[in-house]
Amino acid sequence: MIDPHGNILVNRVLKEEDANKWREKASNLPQIKIGEEQVKDVKNIARGVYSPLKGFMNQADFESVVKNMTLADGTVWPIPFVLDIDEKTKSDLGIGEQVILADEDGNPIAVMNVRDLYQYDEKDVAQNVFKTTEEAHPGVKMLYDMDDWLVGGGIELIDNSKDPFQEYNLDPSETRTLFKEKGWKTVAGFQTRNTPHKAHEYLQRCALEITDGLFVNPVIGKKKSGDFEDQVILDSYQHLLSEFFPKNRAVMSILPLAMRYAGPREAVLHAIIRKNYGCTHFIVGRDHAGVGDYYGTFEAQEIFDTIEDLGMDILKFEHSFYCRKCGGMGTAKTCPHDKEDQVGPSGTIIRDMLSKGELVPEDIMRPEISETIIKSDNIFVE
Amino acid sequence: MAQLNIPDELKEKLDKIAGDSDEFSSTDDYVTYVLKQIADKKLKSAEDEKQSEVYSKEDEAKIKERLKNLGYLD
């Protein structure tokens, strides 16, 4: 089994009796309200998804991540995970004290040990992490919307609930046990935010030809209008895996995570997360986790050649398509024919046809998958 | 900004180091930098001492039970 990143599988989930003690004490402690996406980060930290992170970053780790893409101790880490607070909240906190992180309804989610309070230069962070300071970039916009102060420190999870989709929500300790029980020595991780089309399935099959197992890991969470609803992604993948992959070769579990659209840096984060789940291989297509024209087509693949080896194999794929002349799936690496013969997975066509209740052409999407999607009440996010 | 008291001789030494350095514009900057390094290290090791719970045999049995209940394992 592959070691977790930084060689430690973090577990900061409190035992039920300890969690209850904190629930009782919570009203007497200072509180920081955190949003839905931050709740996901807190849970991911506690469950080891972001190993070796044990909490929100202190200034030394934060600045090192921004400038060097490593934690202060040199471990590769591409994206800052920080908790922002306003001046007023900051004045209520002291180093060494404990603070309750509560959701928008005031439910205690975690307890945090305050270790650092610091400020940052948002333009400098944006340029380094997102390679742009333009507010039109959704990740940069999120950064600019943050409050002025950051609080760093370890967290311990009080609320370990897993809704929605708890039946598909496995922790790294669970996926690792699952892979071991299935006898998989090598596992290819696949990140997605879409329903399965044939081009993605082709990459999954290519990966599975050289590994023991396939781990489909859809990102669940905040979406843009026009994106597929989470339920539709899960139903369609469930159908694909149960009907078109051998029973003991492919599994799916979700990853609740807010996209930052940081392109290459985000691809590194996605790989590290899958390493923590126990994947030995990770599939990175072109334009992974990008947005607009901020990143070059190959940047998310090339970045892995510039960082210290993560100890996992990054499977770098070209865009894949169905070629009418070849009579099968391929990429520019395996098919010599003209563009006119190559049918790629056009997002516009898929969207238009499915929203009209029509089956997408078979070259692009399996009819069974189209049917599963059309049957859903809500296909796209409004 | 807060003020701290330190021995005069130490202050002289620190003035000398900060003055000779290109990195620090003042003794205050130098002292802040050095003390922050030490403080962060100390606080971080306090965090690390709170060892993450290691998964026990009992946990593993629970994990397998959940995987079976959810249909991931037979």
Ligand SMILES: [Zn+2]
């Ligand atoms: Zn061809």
